[in-house]
Amino acid sequence: MPSKKHDIKNSEEKVQTSAMRHPALYVLSIIILVVVVVAFVAGPILGRSAGGAQGELVFGTYKGKDIEYAAGTYFARAYENQLQQVQQQVNEEGGDLGIQQIYTAFRNAYDSTIFRYGILDKAQKANVLVSATEVTRTLASSPRFQDEDGNFSAQLLQEALSQQPNLKEEVRKDLIFDQAQQDILMDSQLTENEIEFISQMGRERRIFDIVSYSFSEYPDSQAAVFLEENPELFRSVELSSITVGSQADAEEILERLNSSDGVFEEIAQANSSDVYAAEGGSRGVVWYYDIRRDFEDEDAADILFDLEEGQISEIFKLRNDRFAVYRADGPVREAEAGDQNALEQVKGYVLSLERGQVSDYFRTEAEAFIERSAEIGWASAVAEAGVEPVTTSPVAINYGDIPLYPTLQSASSGILTGASSRESLFTEIFSLEQNELSSAIELRDKIVVMRFVEPVTADSQQDSFMDLYIPYLAQDYLVAELQREFKDPANLEDNFDRVFQQTFLGNQN
Structure with a gap:
């Protein structure tokens, strides 16, 4: 990882220039900047302590290293900055600072600290170093240590060091963090060809008509055919049951049931561990296909359905390693x-x-519709089939639902939900000629047929904006991926809520 100097001032000037030319882009860039680069400058001390002499609090660990809130730490500086922002918002709204606002400020600072720990860990592995000279130069150029004439004051620096002995170490970490973060983000920059490829995904869009065959509309007539072919699966009987944890307990229950004083309902209420105990074991109507899945023995359901009314069953072992006795009601x-x-x-x-x-039935229906449409035309086939097509808004080649372009789900009023990762779908529908129909396409819970209605070209101004925004989006995705990595339970032990409640709410649980 090569050394690079992160020039915050130049970055700010570039952002200001972009703000004048592209206001929307400026807002997006600021959002990303807040996530990626947090320039915390103040050094607070927590006004309320939950243990340490100076308010040290440990909210968790990152790879075994304490995430500590204490005077002079990055966590403390981050909290001070967040609290100032929250306080300003509260003042503007004319409200009072409450525990929810304090929680938000602490949580945001905590999340920023986790991100910092993760970046510093990567920097250490990459052997990113900062010299003592660079630390000194950074301190000397800080307005905090300059006199009224703008000259460096050794006295002001020494006074700060006496109050904050870890100041130089924190500055060194700041410099390493900035350098490593900049290197990581530079590595994520897209080439011109990559930007052009992503831009092209949304440049040429298409409007489609969709005929949808939902699996939930499987007709009674087809269900009746399946019932006629498989009548044994849909036999039913009223049952009661008693479920216990061991074979021995089940044998004791069965012995009591077979004795003259054994009352099934009372024994079930007192001993059964299943959800039917409160009803005296009554399960109501049970279907053969459903209850057979409860047993390890494939013949158990047949034995159960051979019981006479009022008869007590033998003991059955269930798939969950429990044991049950049944009564036919x-x-x-x-x-x-x-x-x-x-x-x-x-x-x-x-x-x-x-x-x-279900899929085979609706695929046959869809293919018949496609064939009929070829014979008599789309409109006539729609009327004949009694279906109601949905016309999409302009659809882009938005594989994976990136936030640059409309998603398949939104463009299709939800019909194409879950289809954005189907490369074959995009390939097929964007290869159609105008007015041509797709094949019968199976999605998660439906079969669809799509007709290419007309092309739509994206607005050139919007297209230019996308070209500018795409690099920021790539960085945003990288930051999100890093955050997921850093917050993985394998790396992070997160005790934030518990420590916060103990500190501010007095909750010791």
Whole structure:
């Protein structure tokens, strides 16, 4: 990692120039700047201590290193800066500084400190060094240590060092942090070809009509066919159960149930560990396809459904390593094709366990629509099929939902939710000729057919703005990725909320 000097003043001048030319870009750049480069200048001492003689507080650890709030630390300086911002906002709104505002200031400062720890850790691994001469030069140029004539004052520096012995070390870390951060961000800069590629993604947009076949609309007629082919799955019976943790406990329960004084409901309420205990073990109507998943033994459900009304079962071992005894509270009922409740059970079953059945049905419907549209035209096919197309807003090639361009989800009123990572979808729909239809495209919970209506060219001014914003977006993504890395539980032990509550709310739990 080569050494580079971070020139804050020049950066500020460049940002001010951009502000005059591109106001929107300026706002975005400031947001990113706040996240990436935090220039904290004051050195507060916490007014309230929760242990240390000078208010030292440890809010967590980063790779075993304490994240400590104490006078002169970066954490303290960050908090002072955040608190000033919060106080200014409260004053402007005419309110009072409360515990929520203090929490926000502390939390933001804590997060900034974690980011600093992470960058410094990377700098140490890369052997980034700052000389003692550079530390001295930085201190000497600070307005804090200059007299009224603007000359360096050794006396002011010595007074500061006597009050803050770690001042030079903190300045050294500041310089390493700035240097390492700048190097990392420089490494993330995009080439002109990369910027052009990303810009091109949103330059040519398309409007589509979409016909959607939602899996939730699987018809009763198809459910009835599946029921006729698989009637044994949708038998039902009223059951009660008692669930315990061991074979021995189950044997004791079964012995009591088979004795003359064994009352099932009372034993269930007193001993069962399942959710039906409060109802005396009553589970109501149970469907064969559903309860068979509870057992390790594939034949258990068949044995259960062979019980006579009022009969107590043998002991069954469940998949969760518990044991259950059942009672049949009614006769087994066979499902009938006209039973709406049974049809709803069938649809729930096929949607969760036989999803291919649903997909195949709607794919056939979609392909028939495509074929019919080719014969009689889009509008006539839509009317004949009784479907209602949705027309999108202009769609960009926004793979991965980057915030530069409209997402597939927003452009399609939610129909294409979850499709932004489907490279094959973008390839197909942006290869269509005008008025051409796509194939039947399967998404998570539907089949769609898309028709390319017309192209739309992005506004040239907006296009120019995107070219300027893309490099900032790349840095923003990098910072977000670094933050996720630094806050990974493998790196960070986060005790912030507990320590804050103990310190400010007196909560010792």
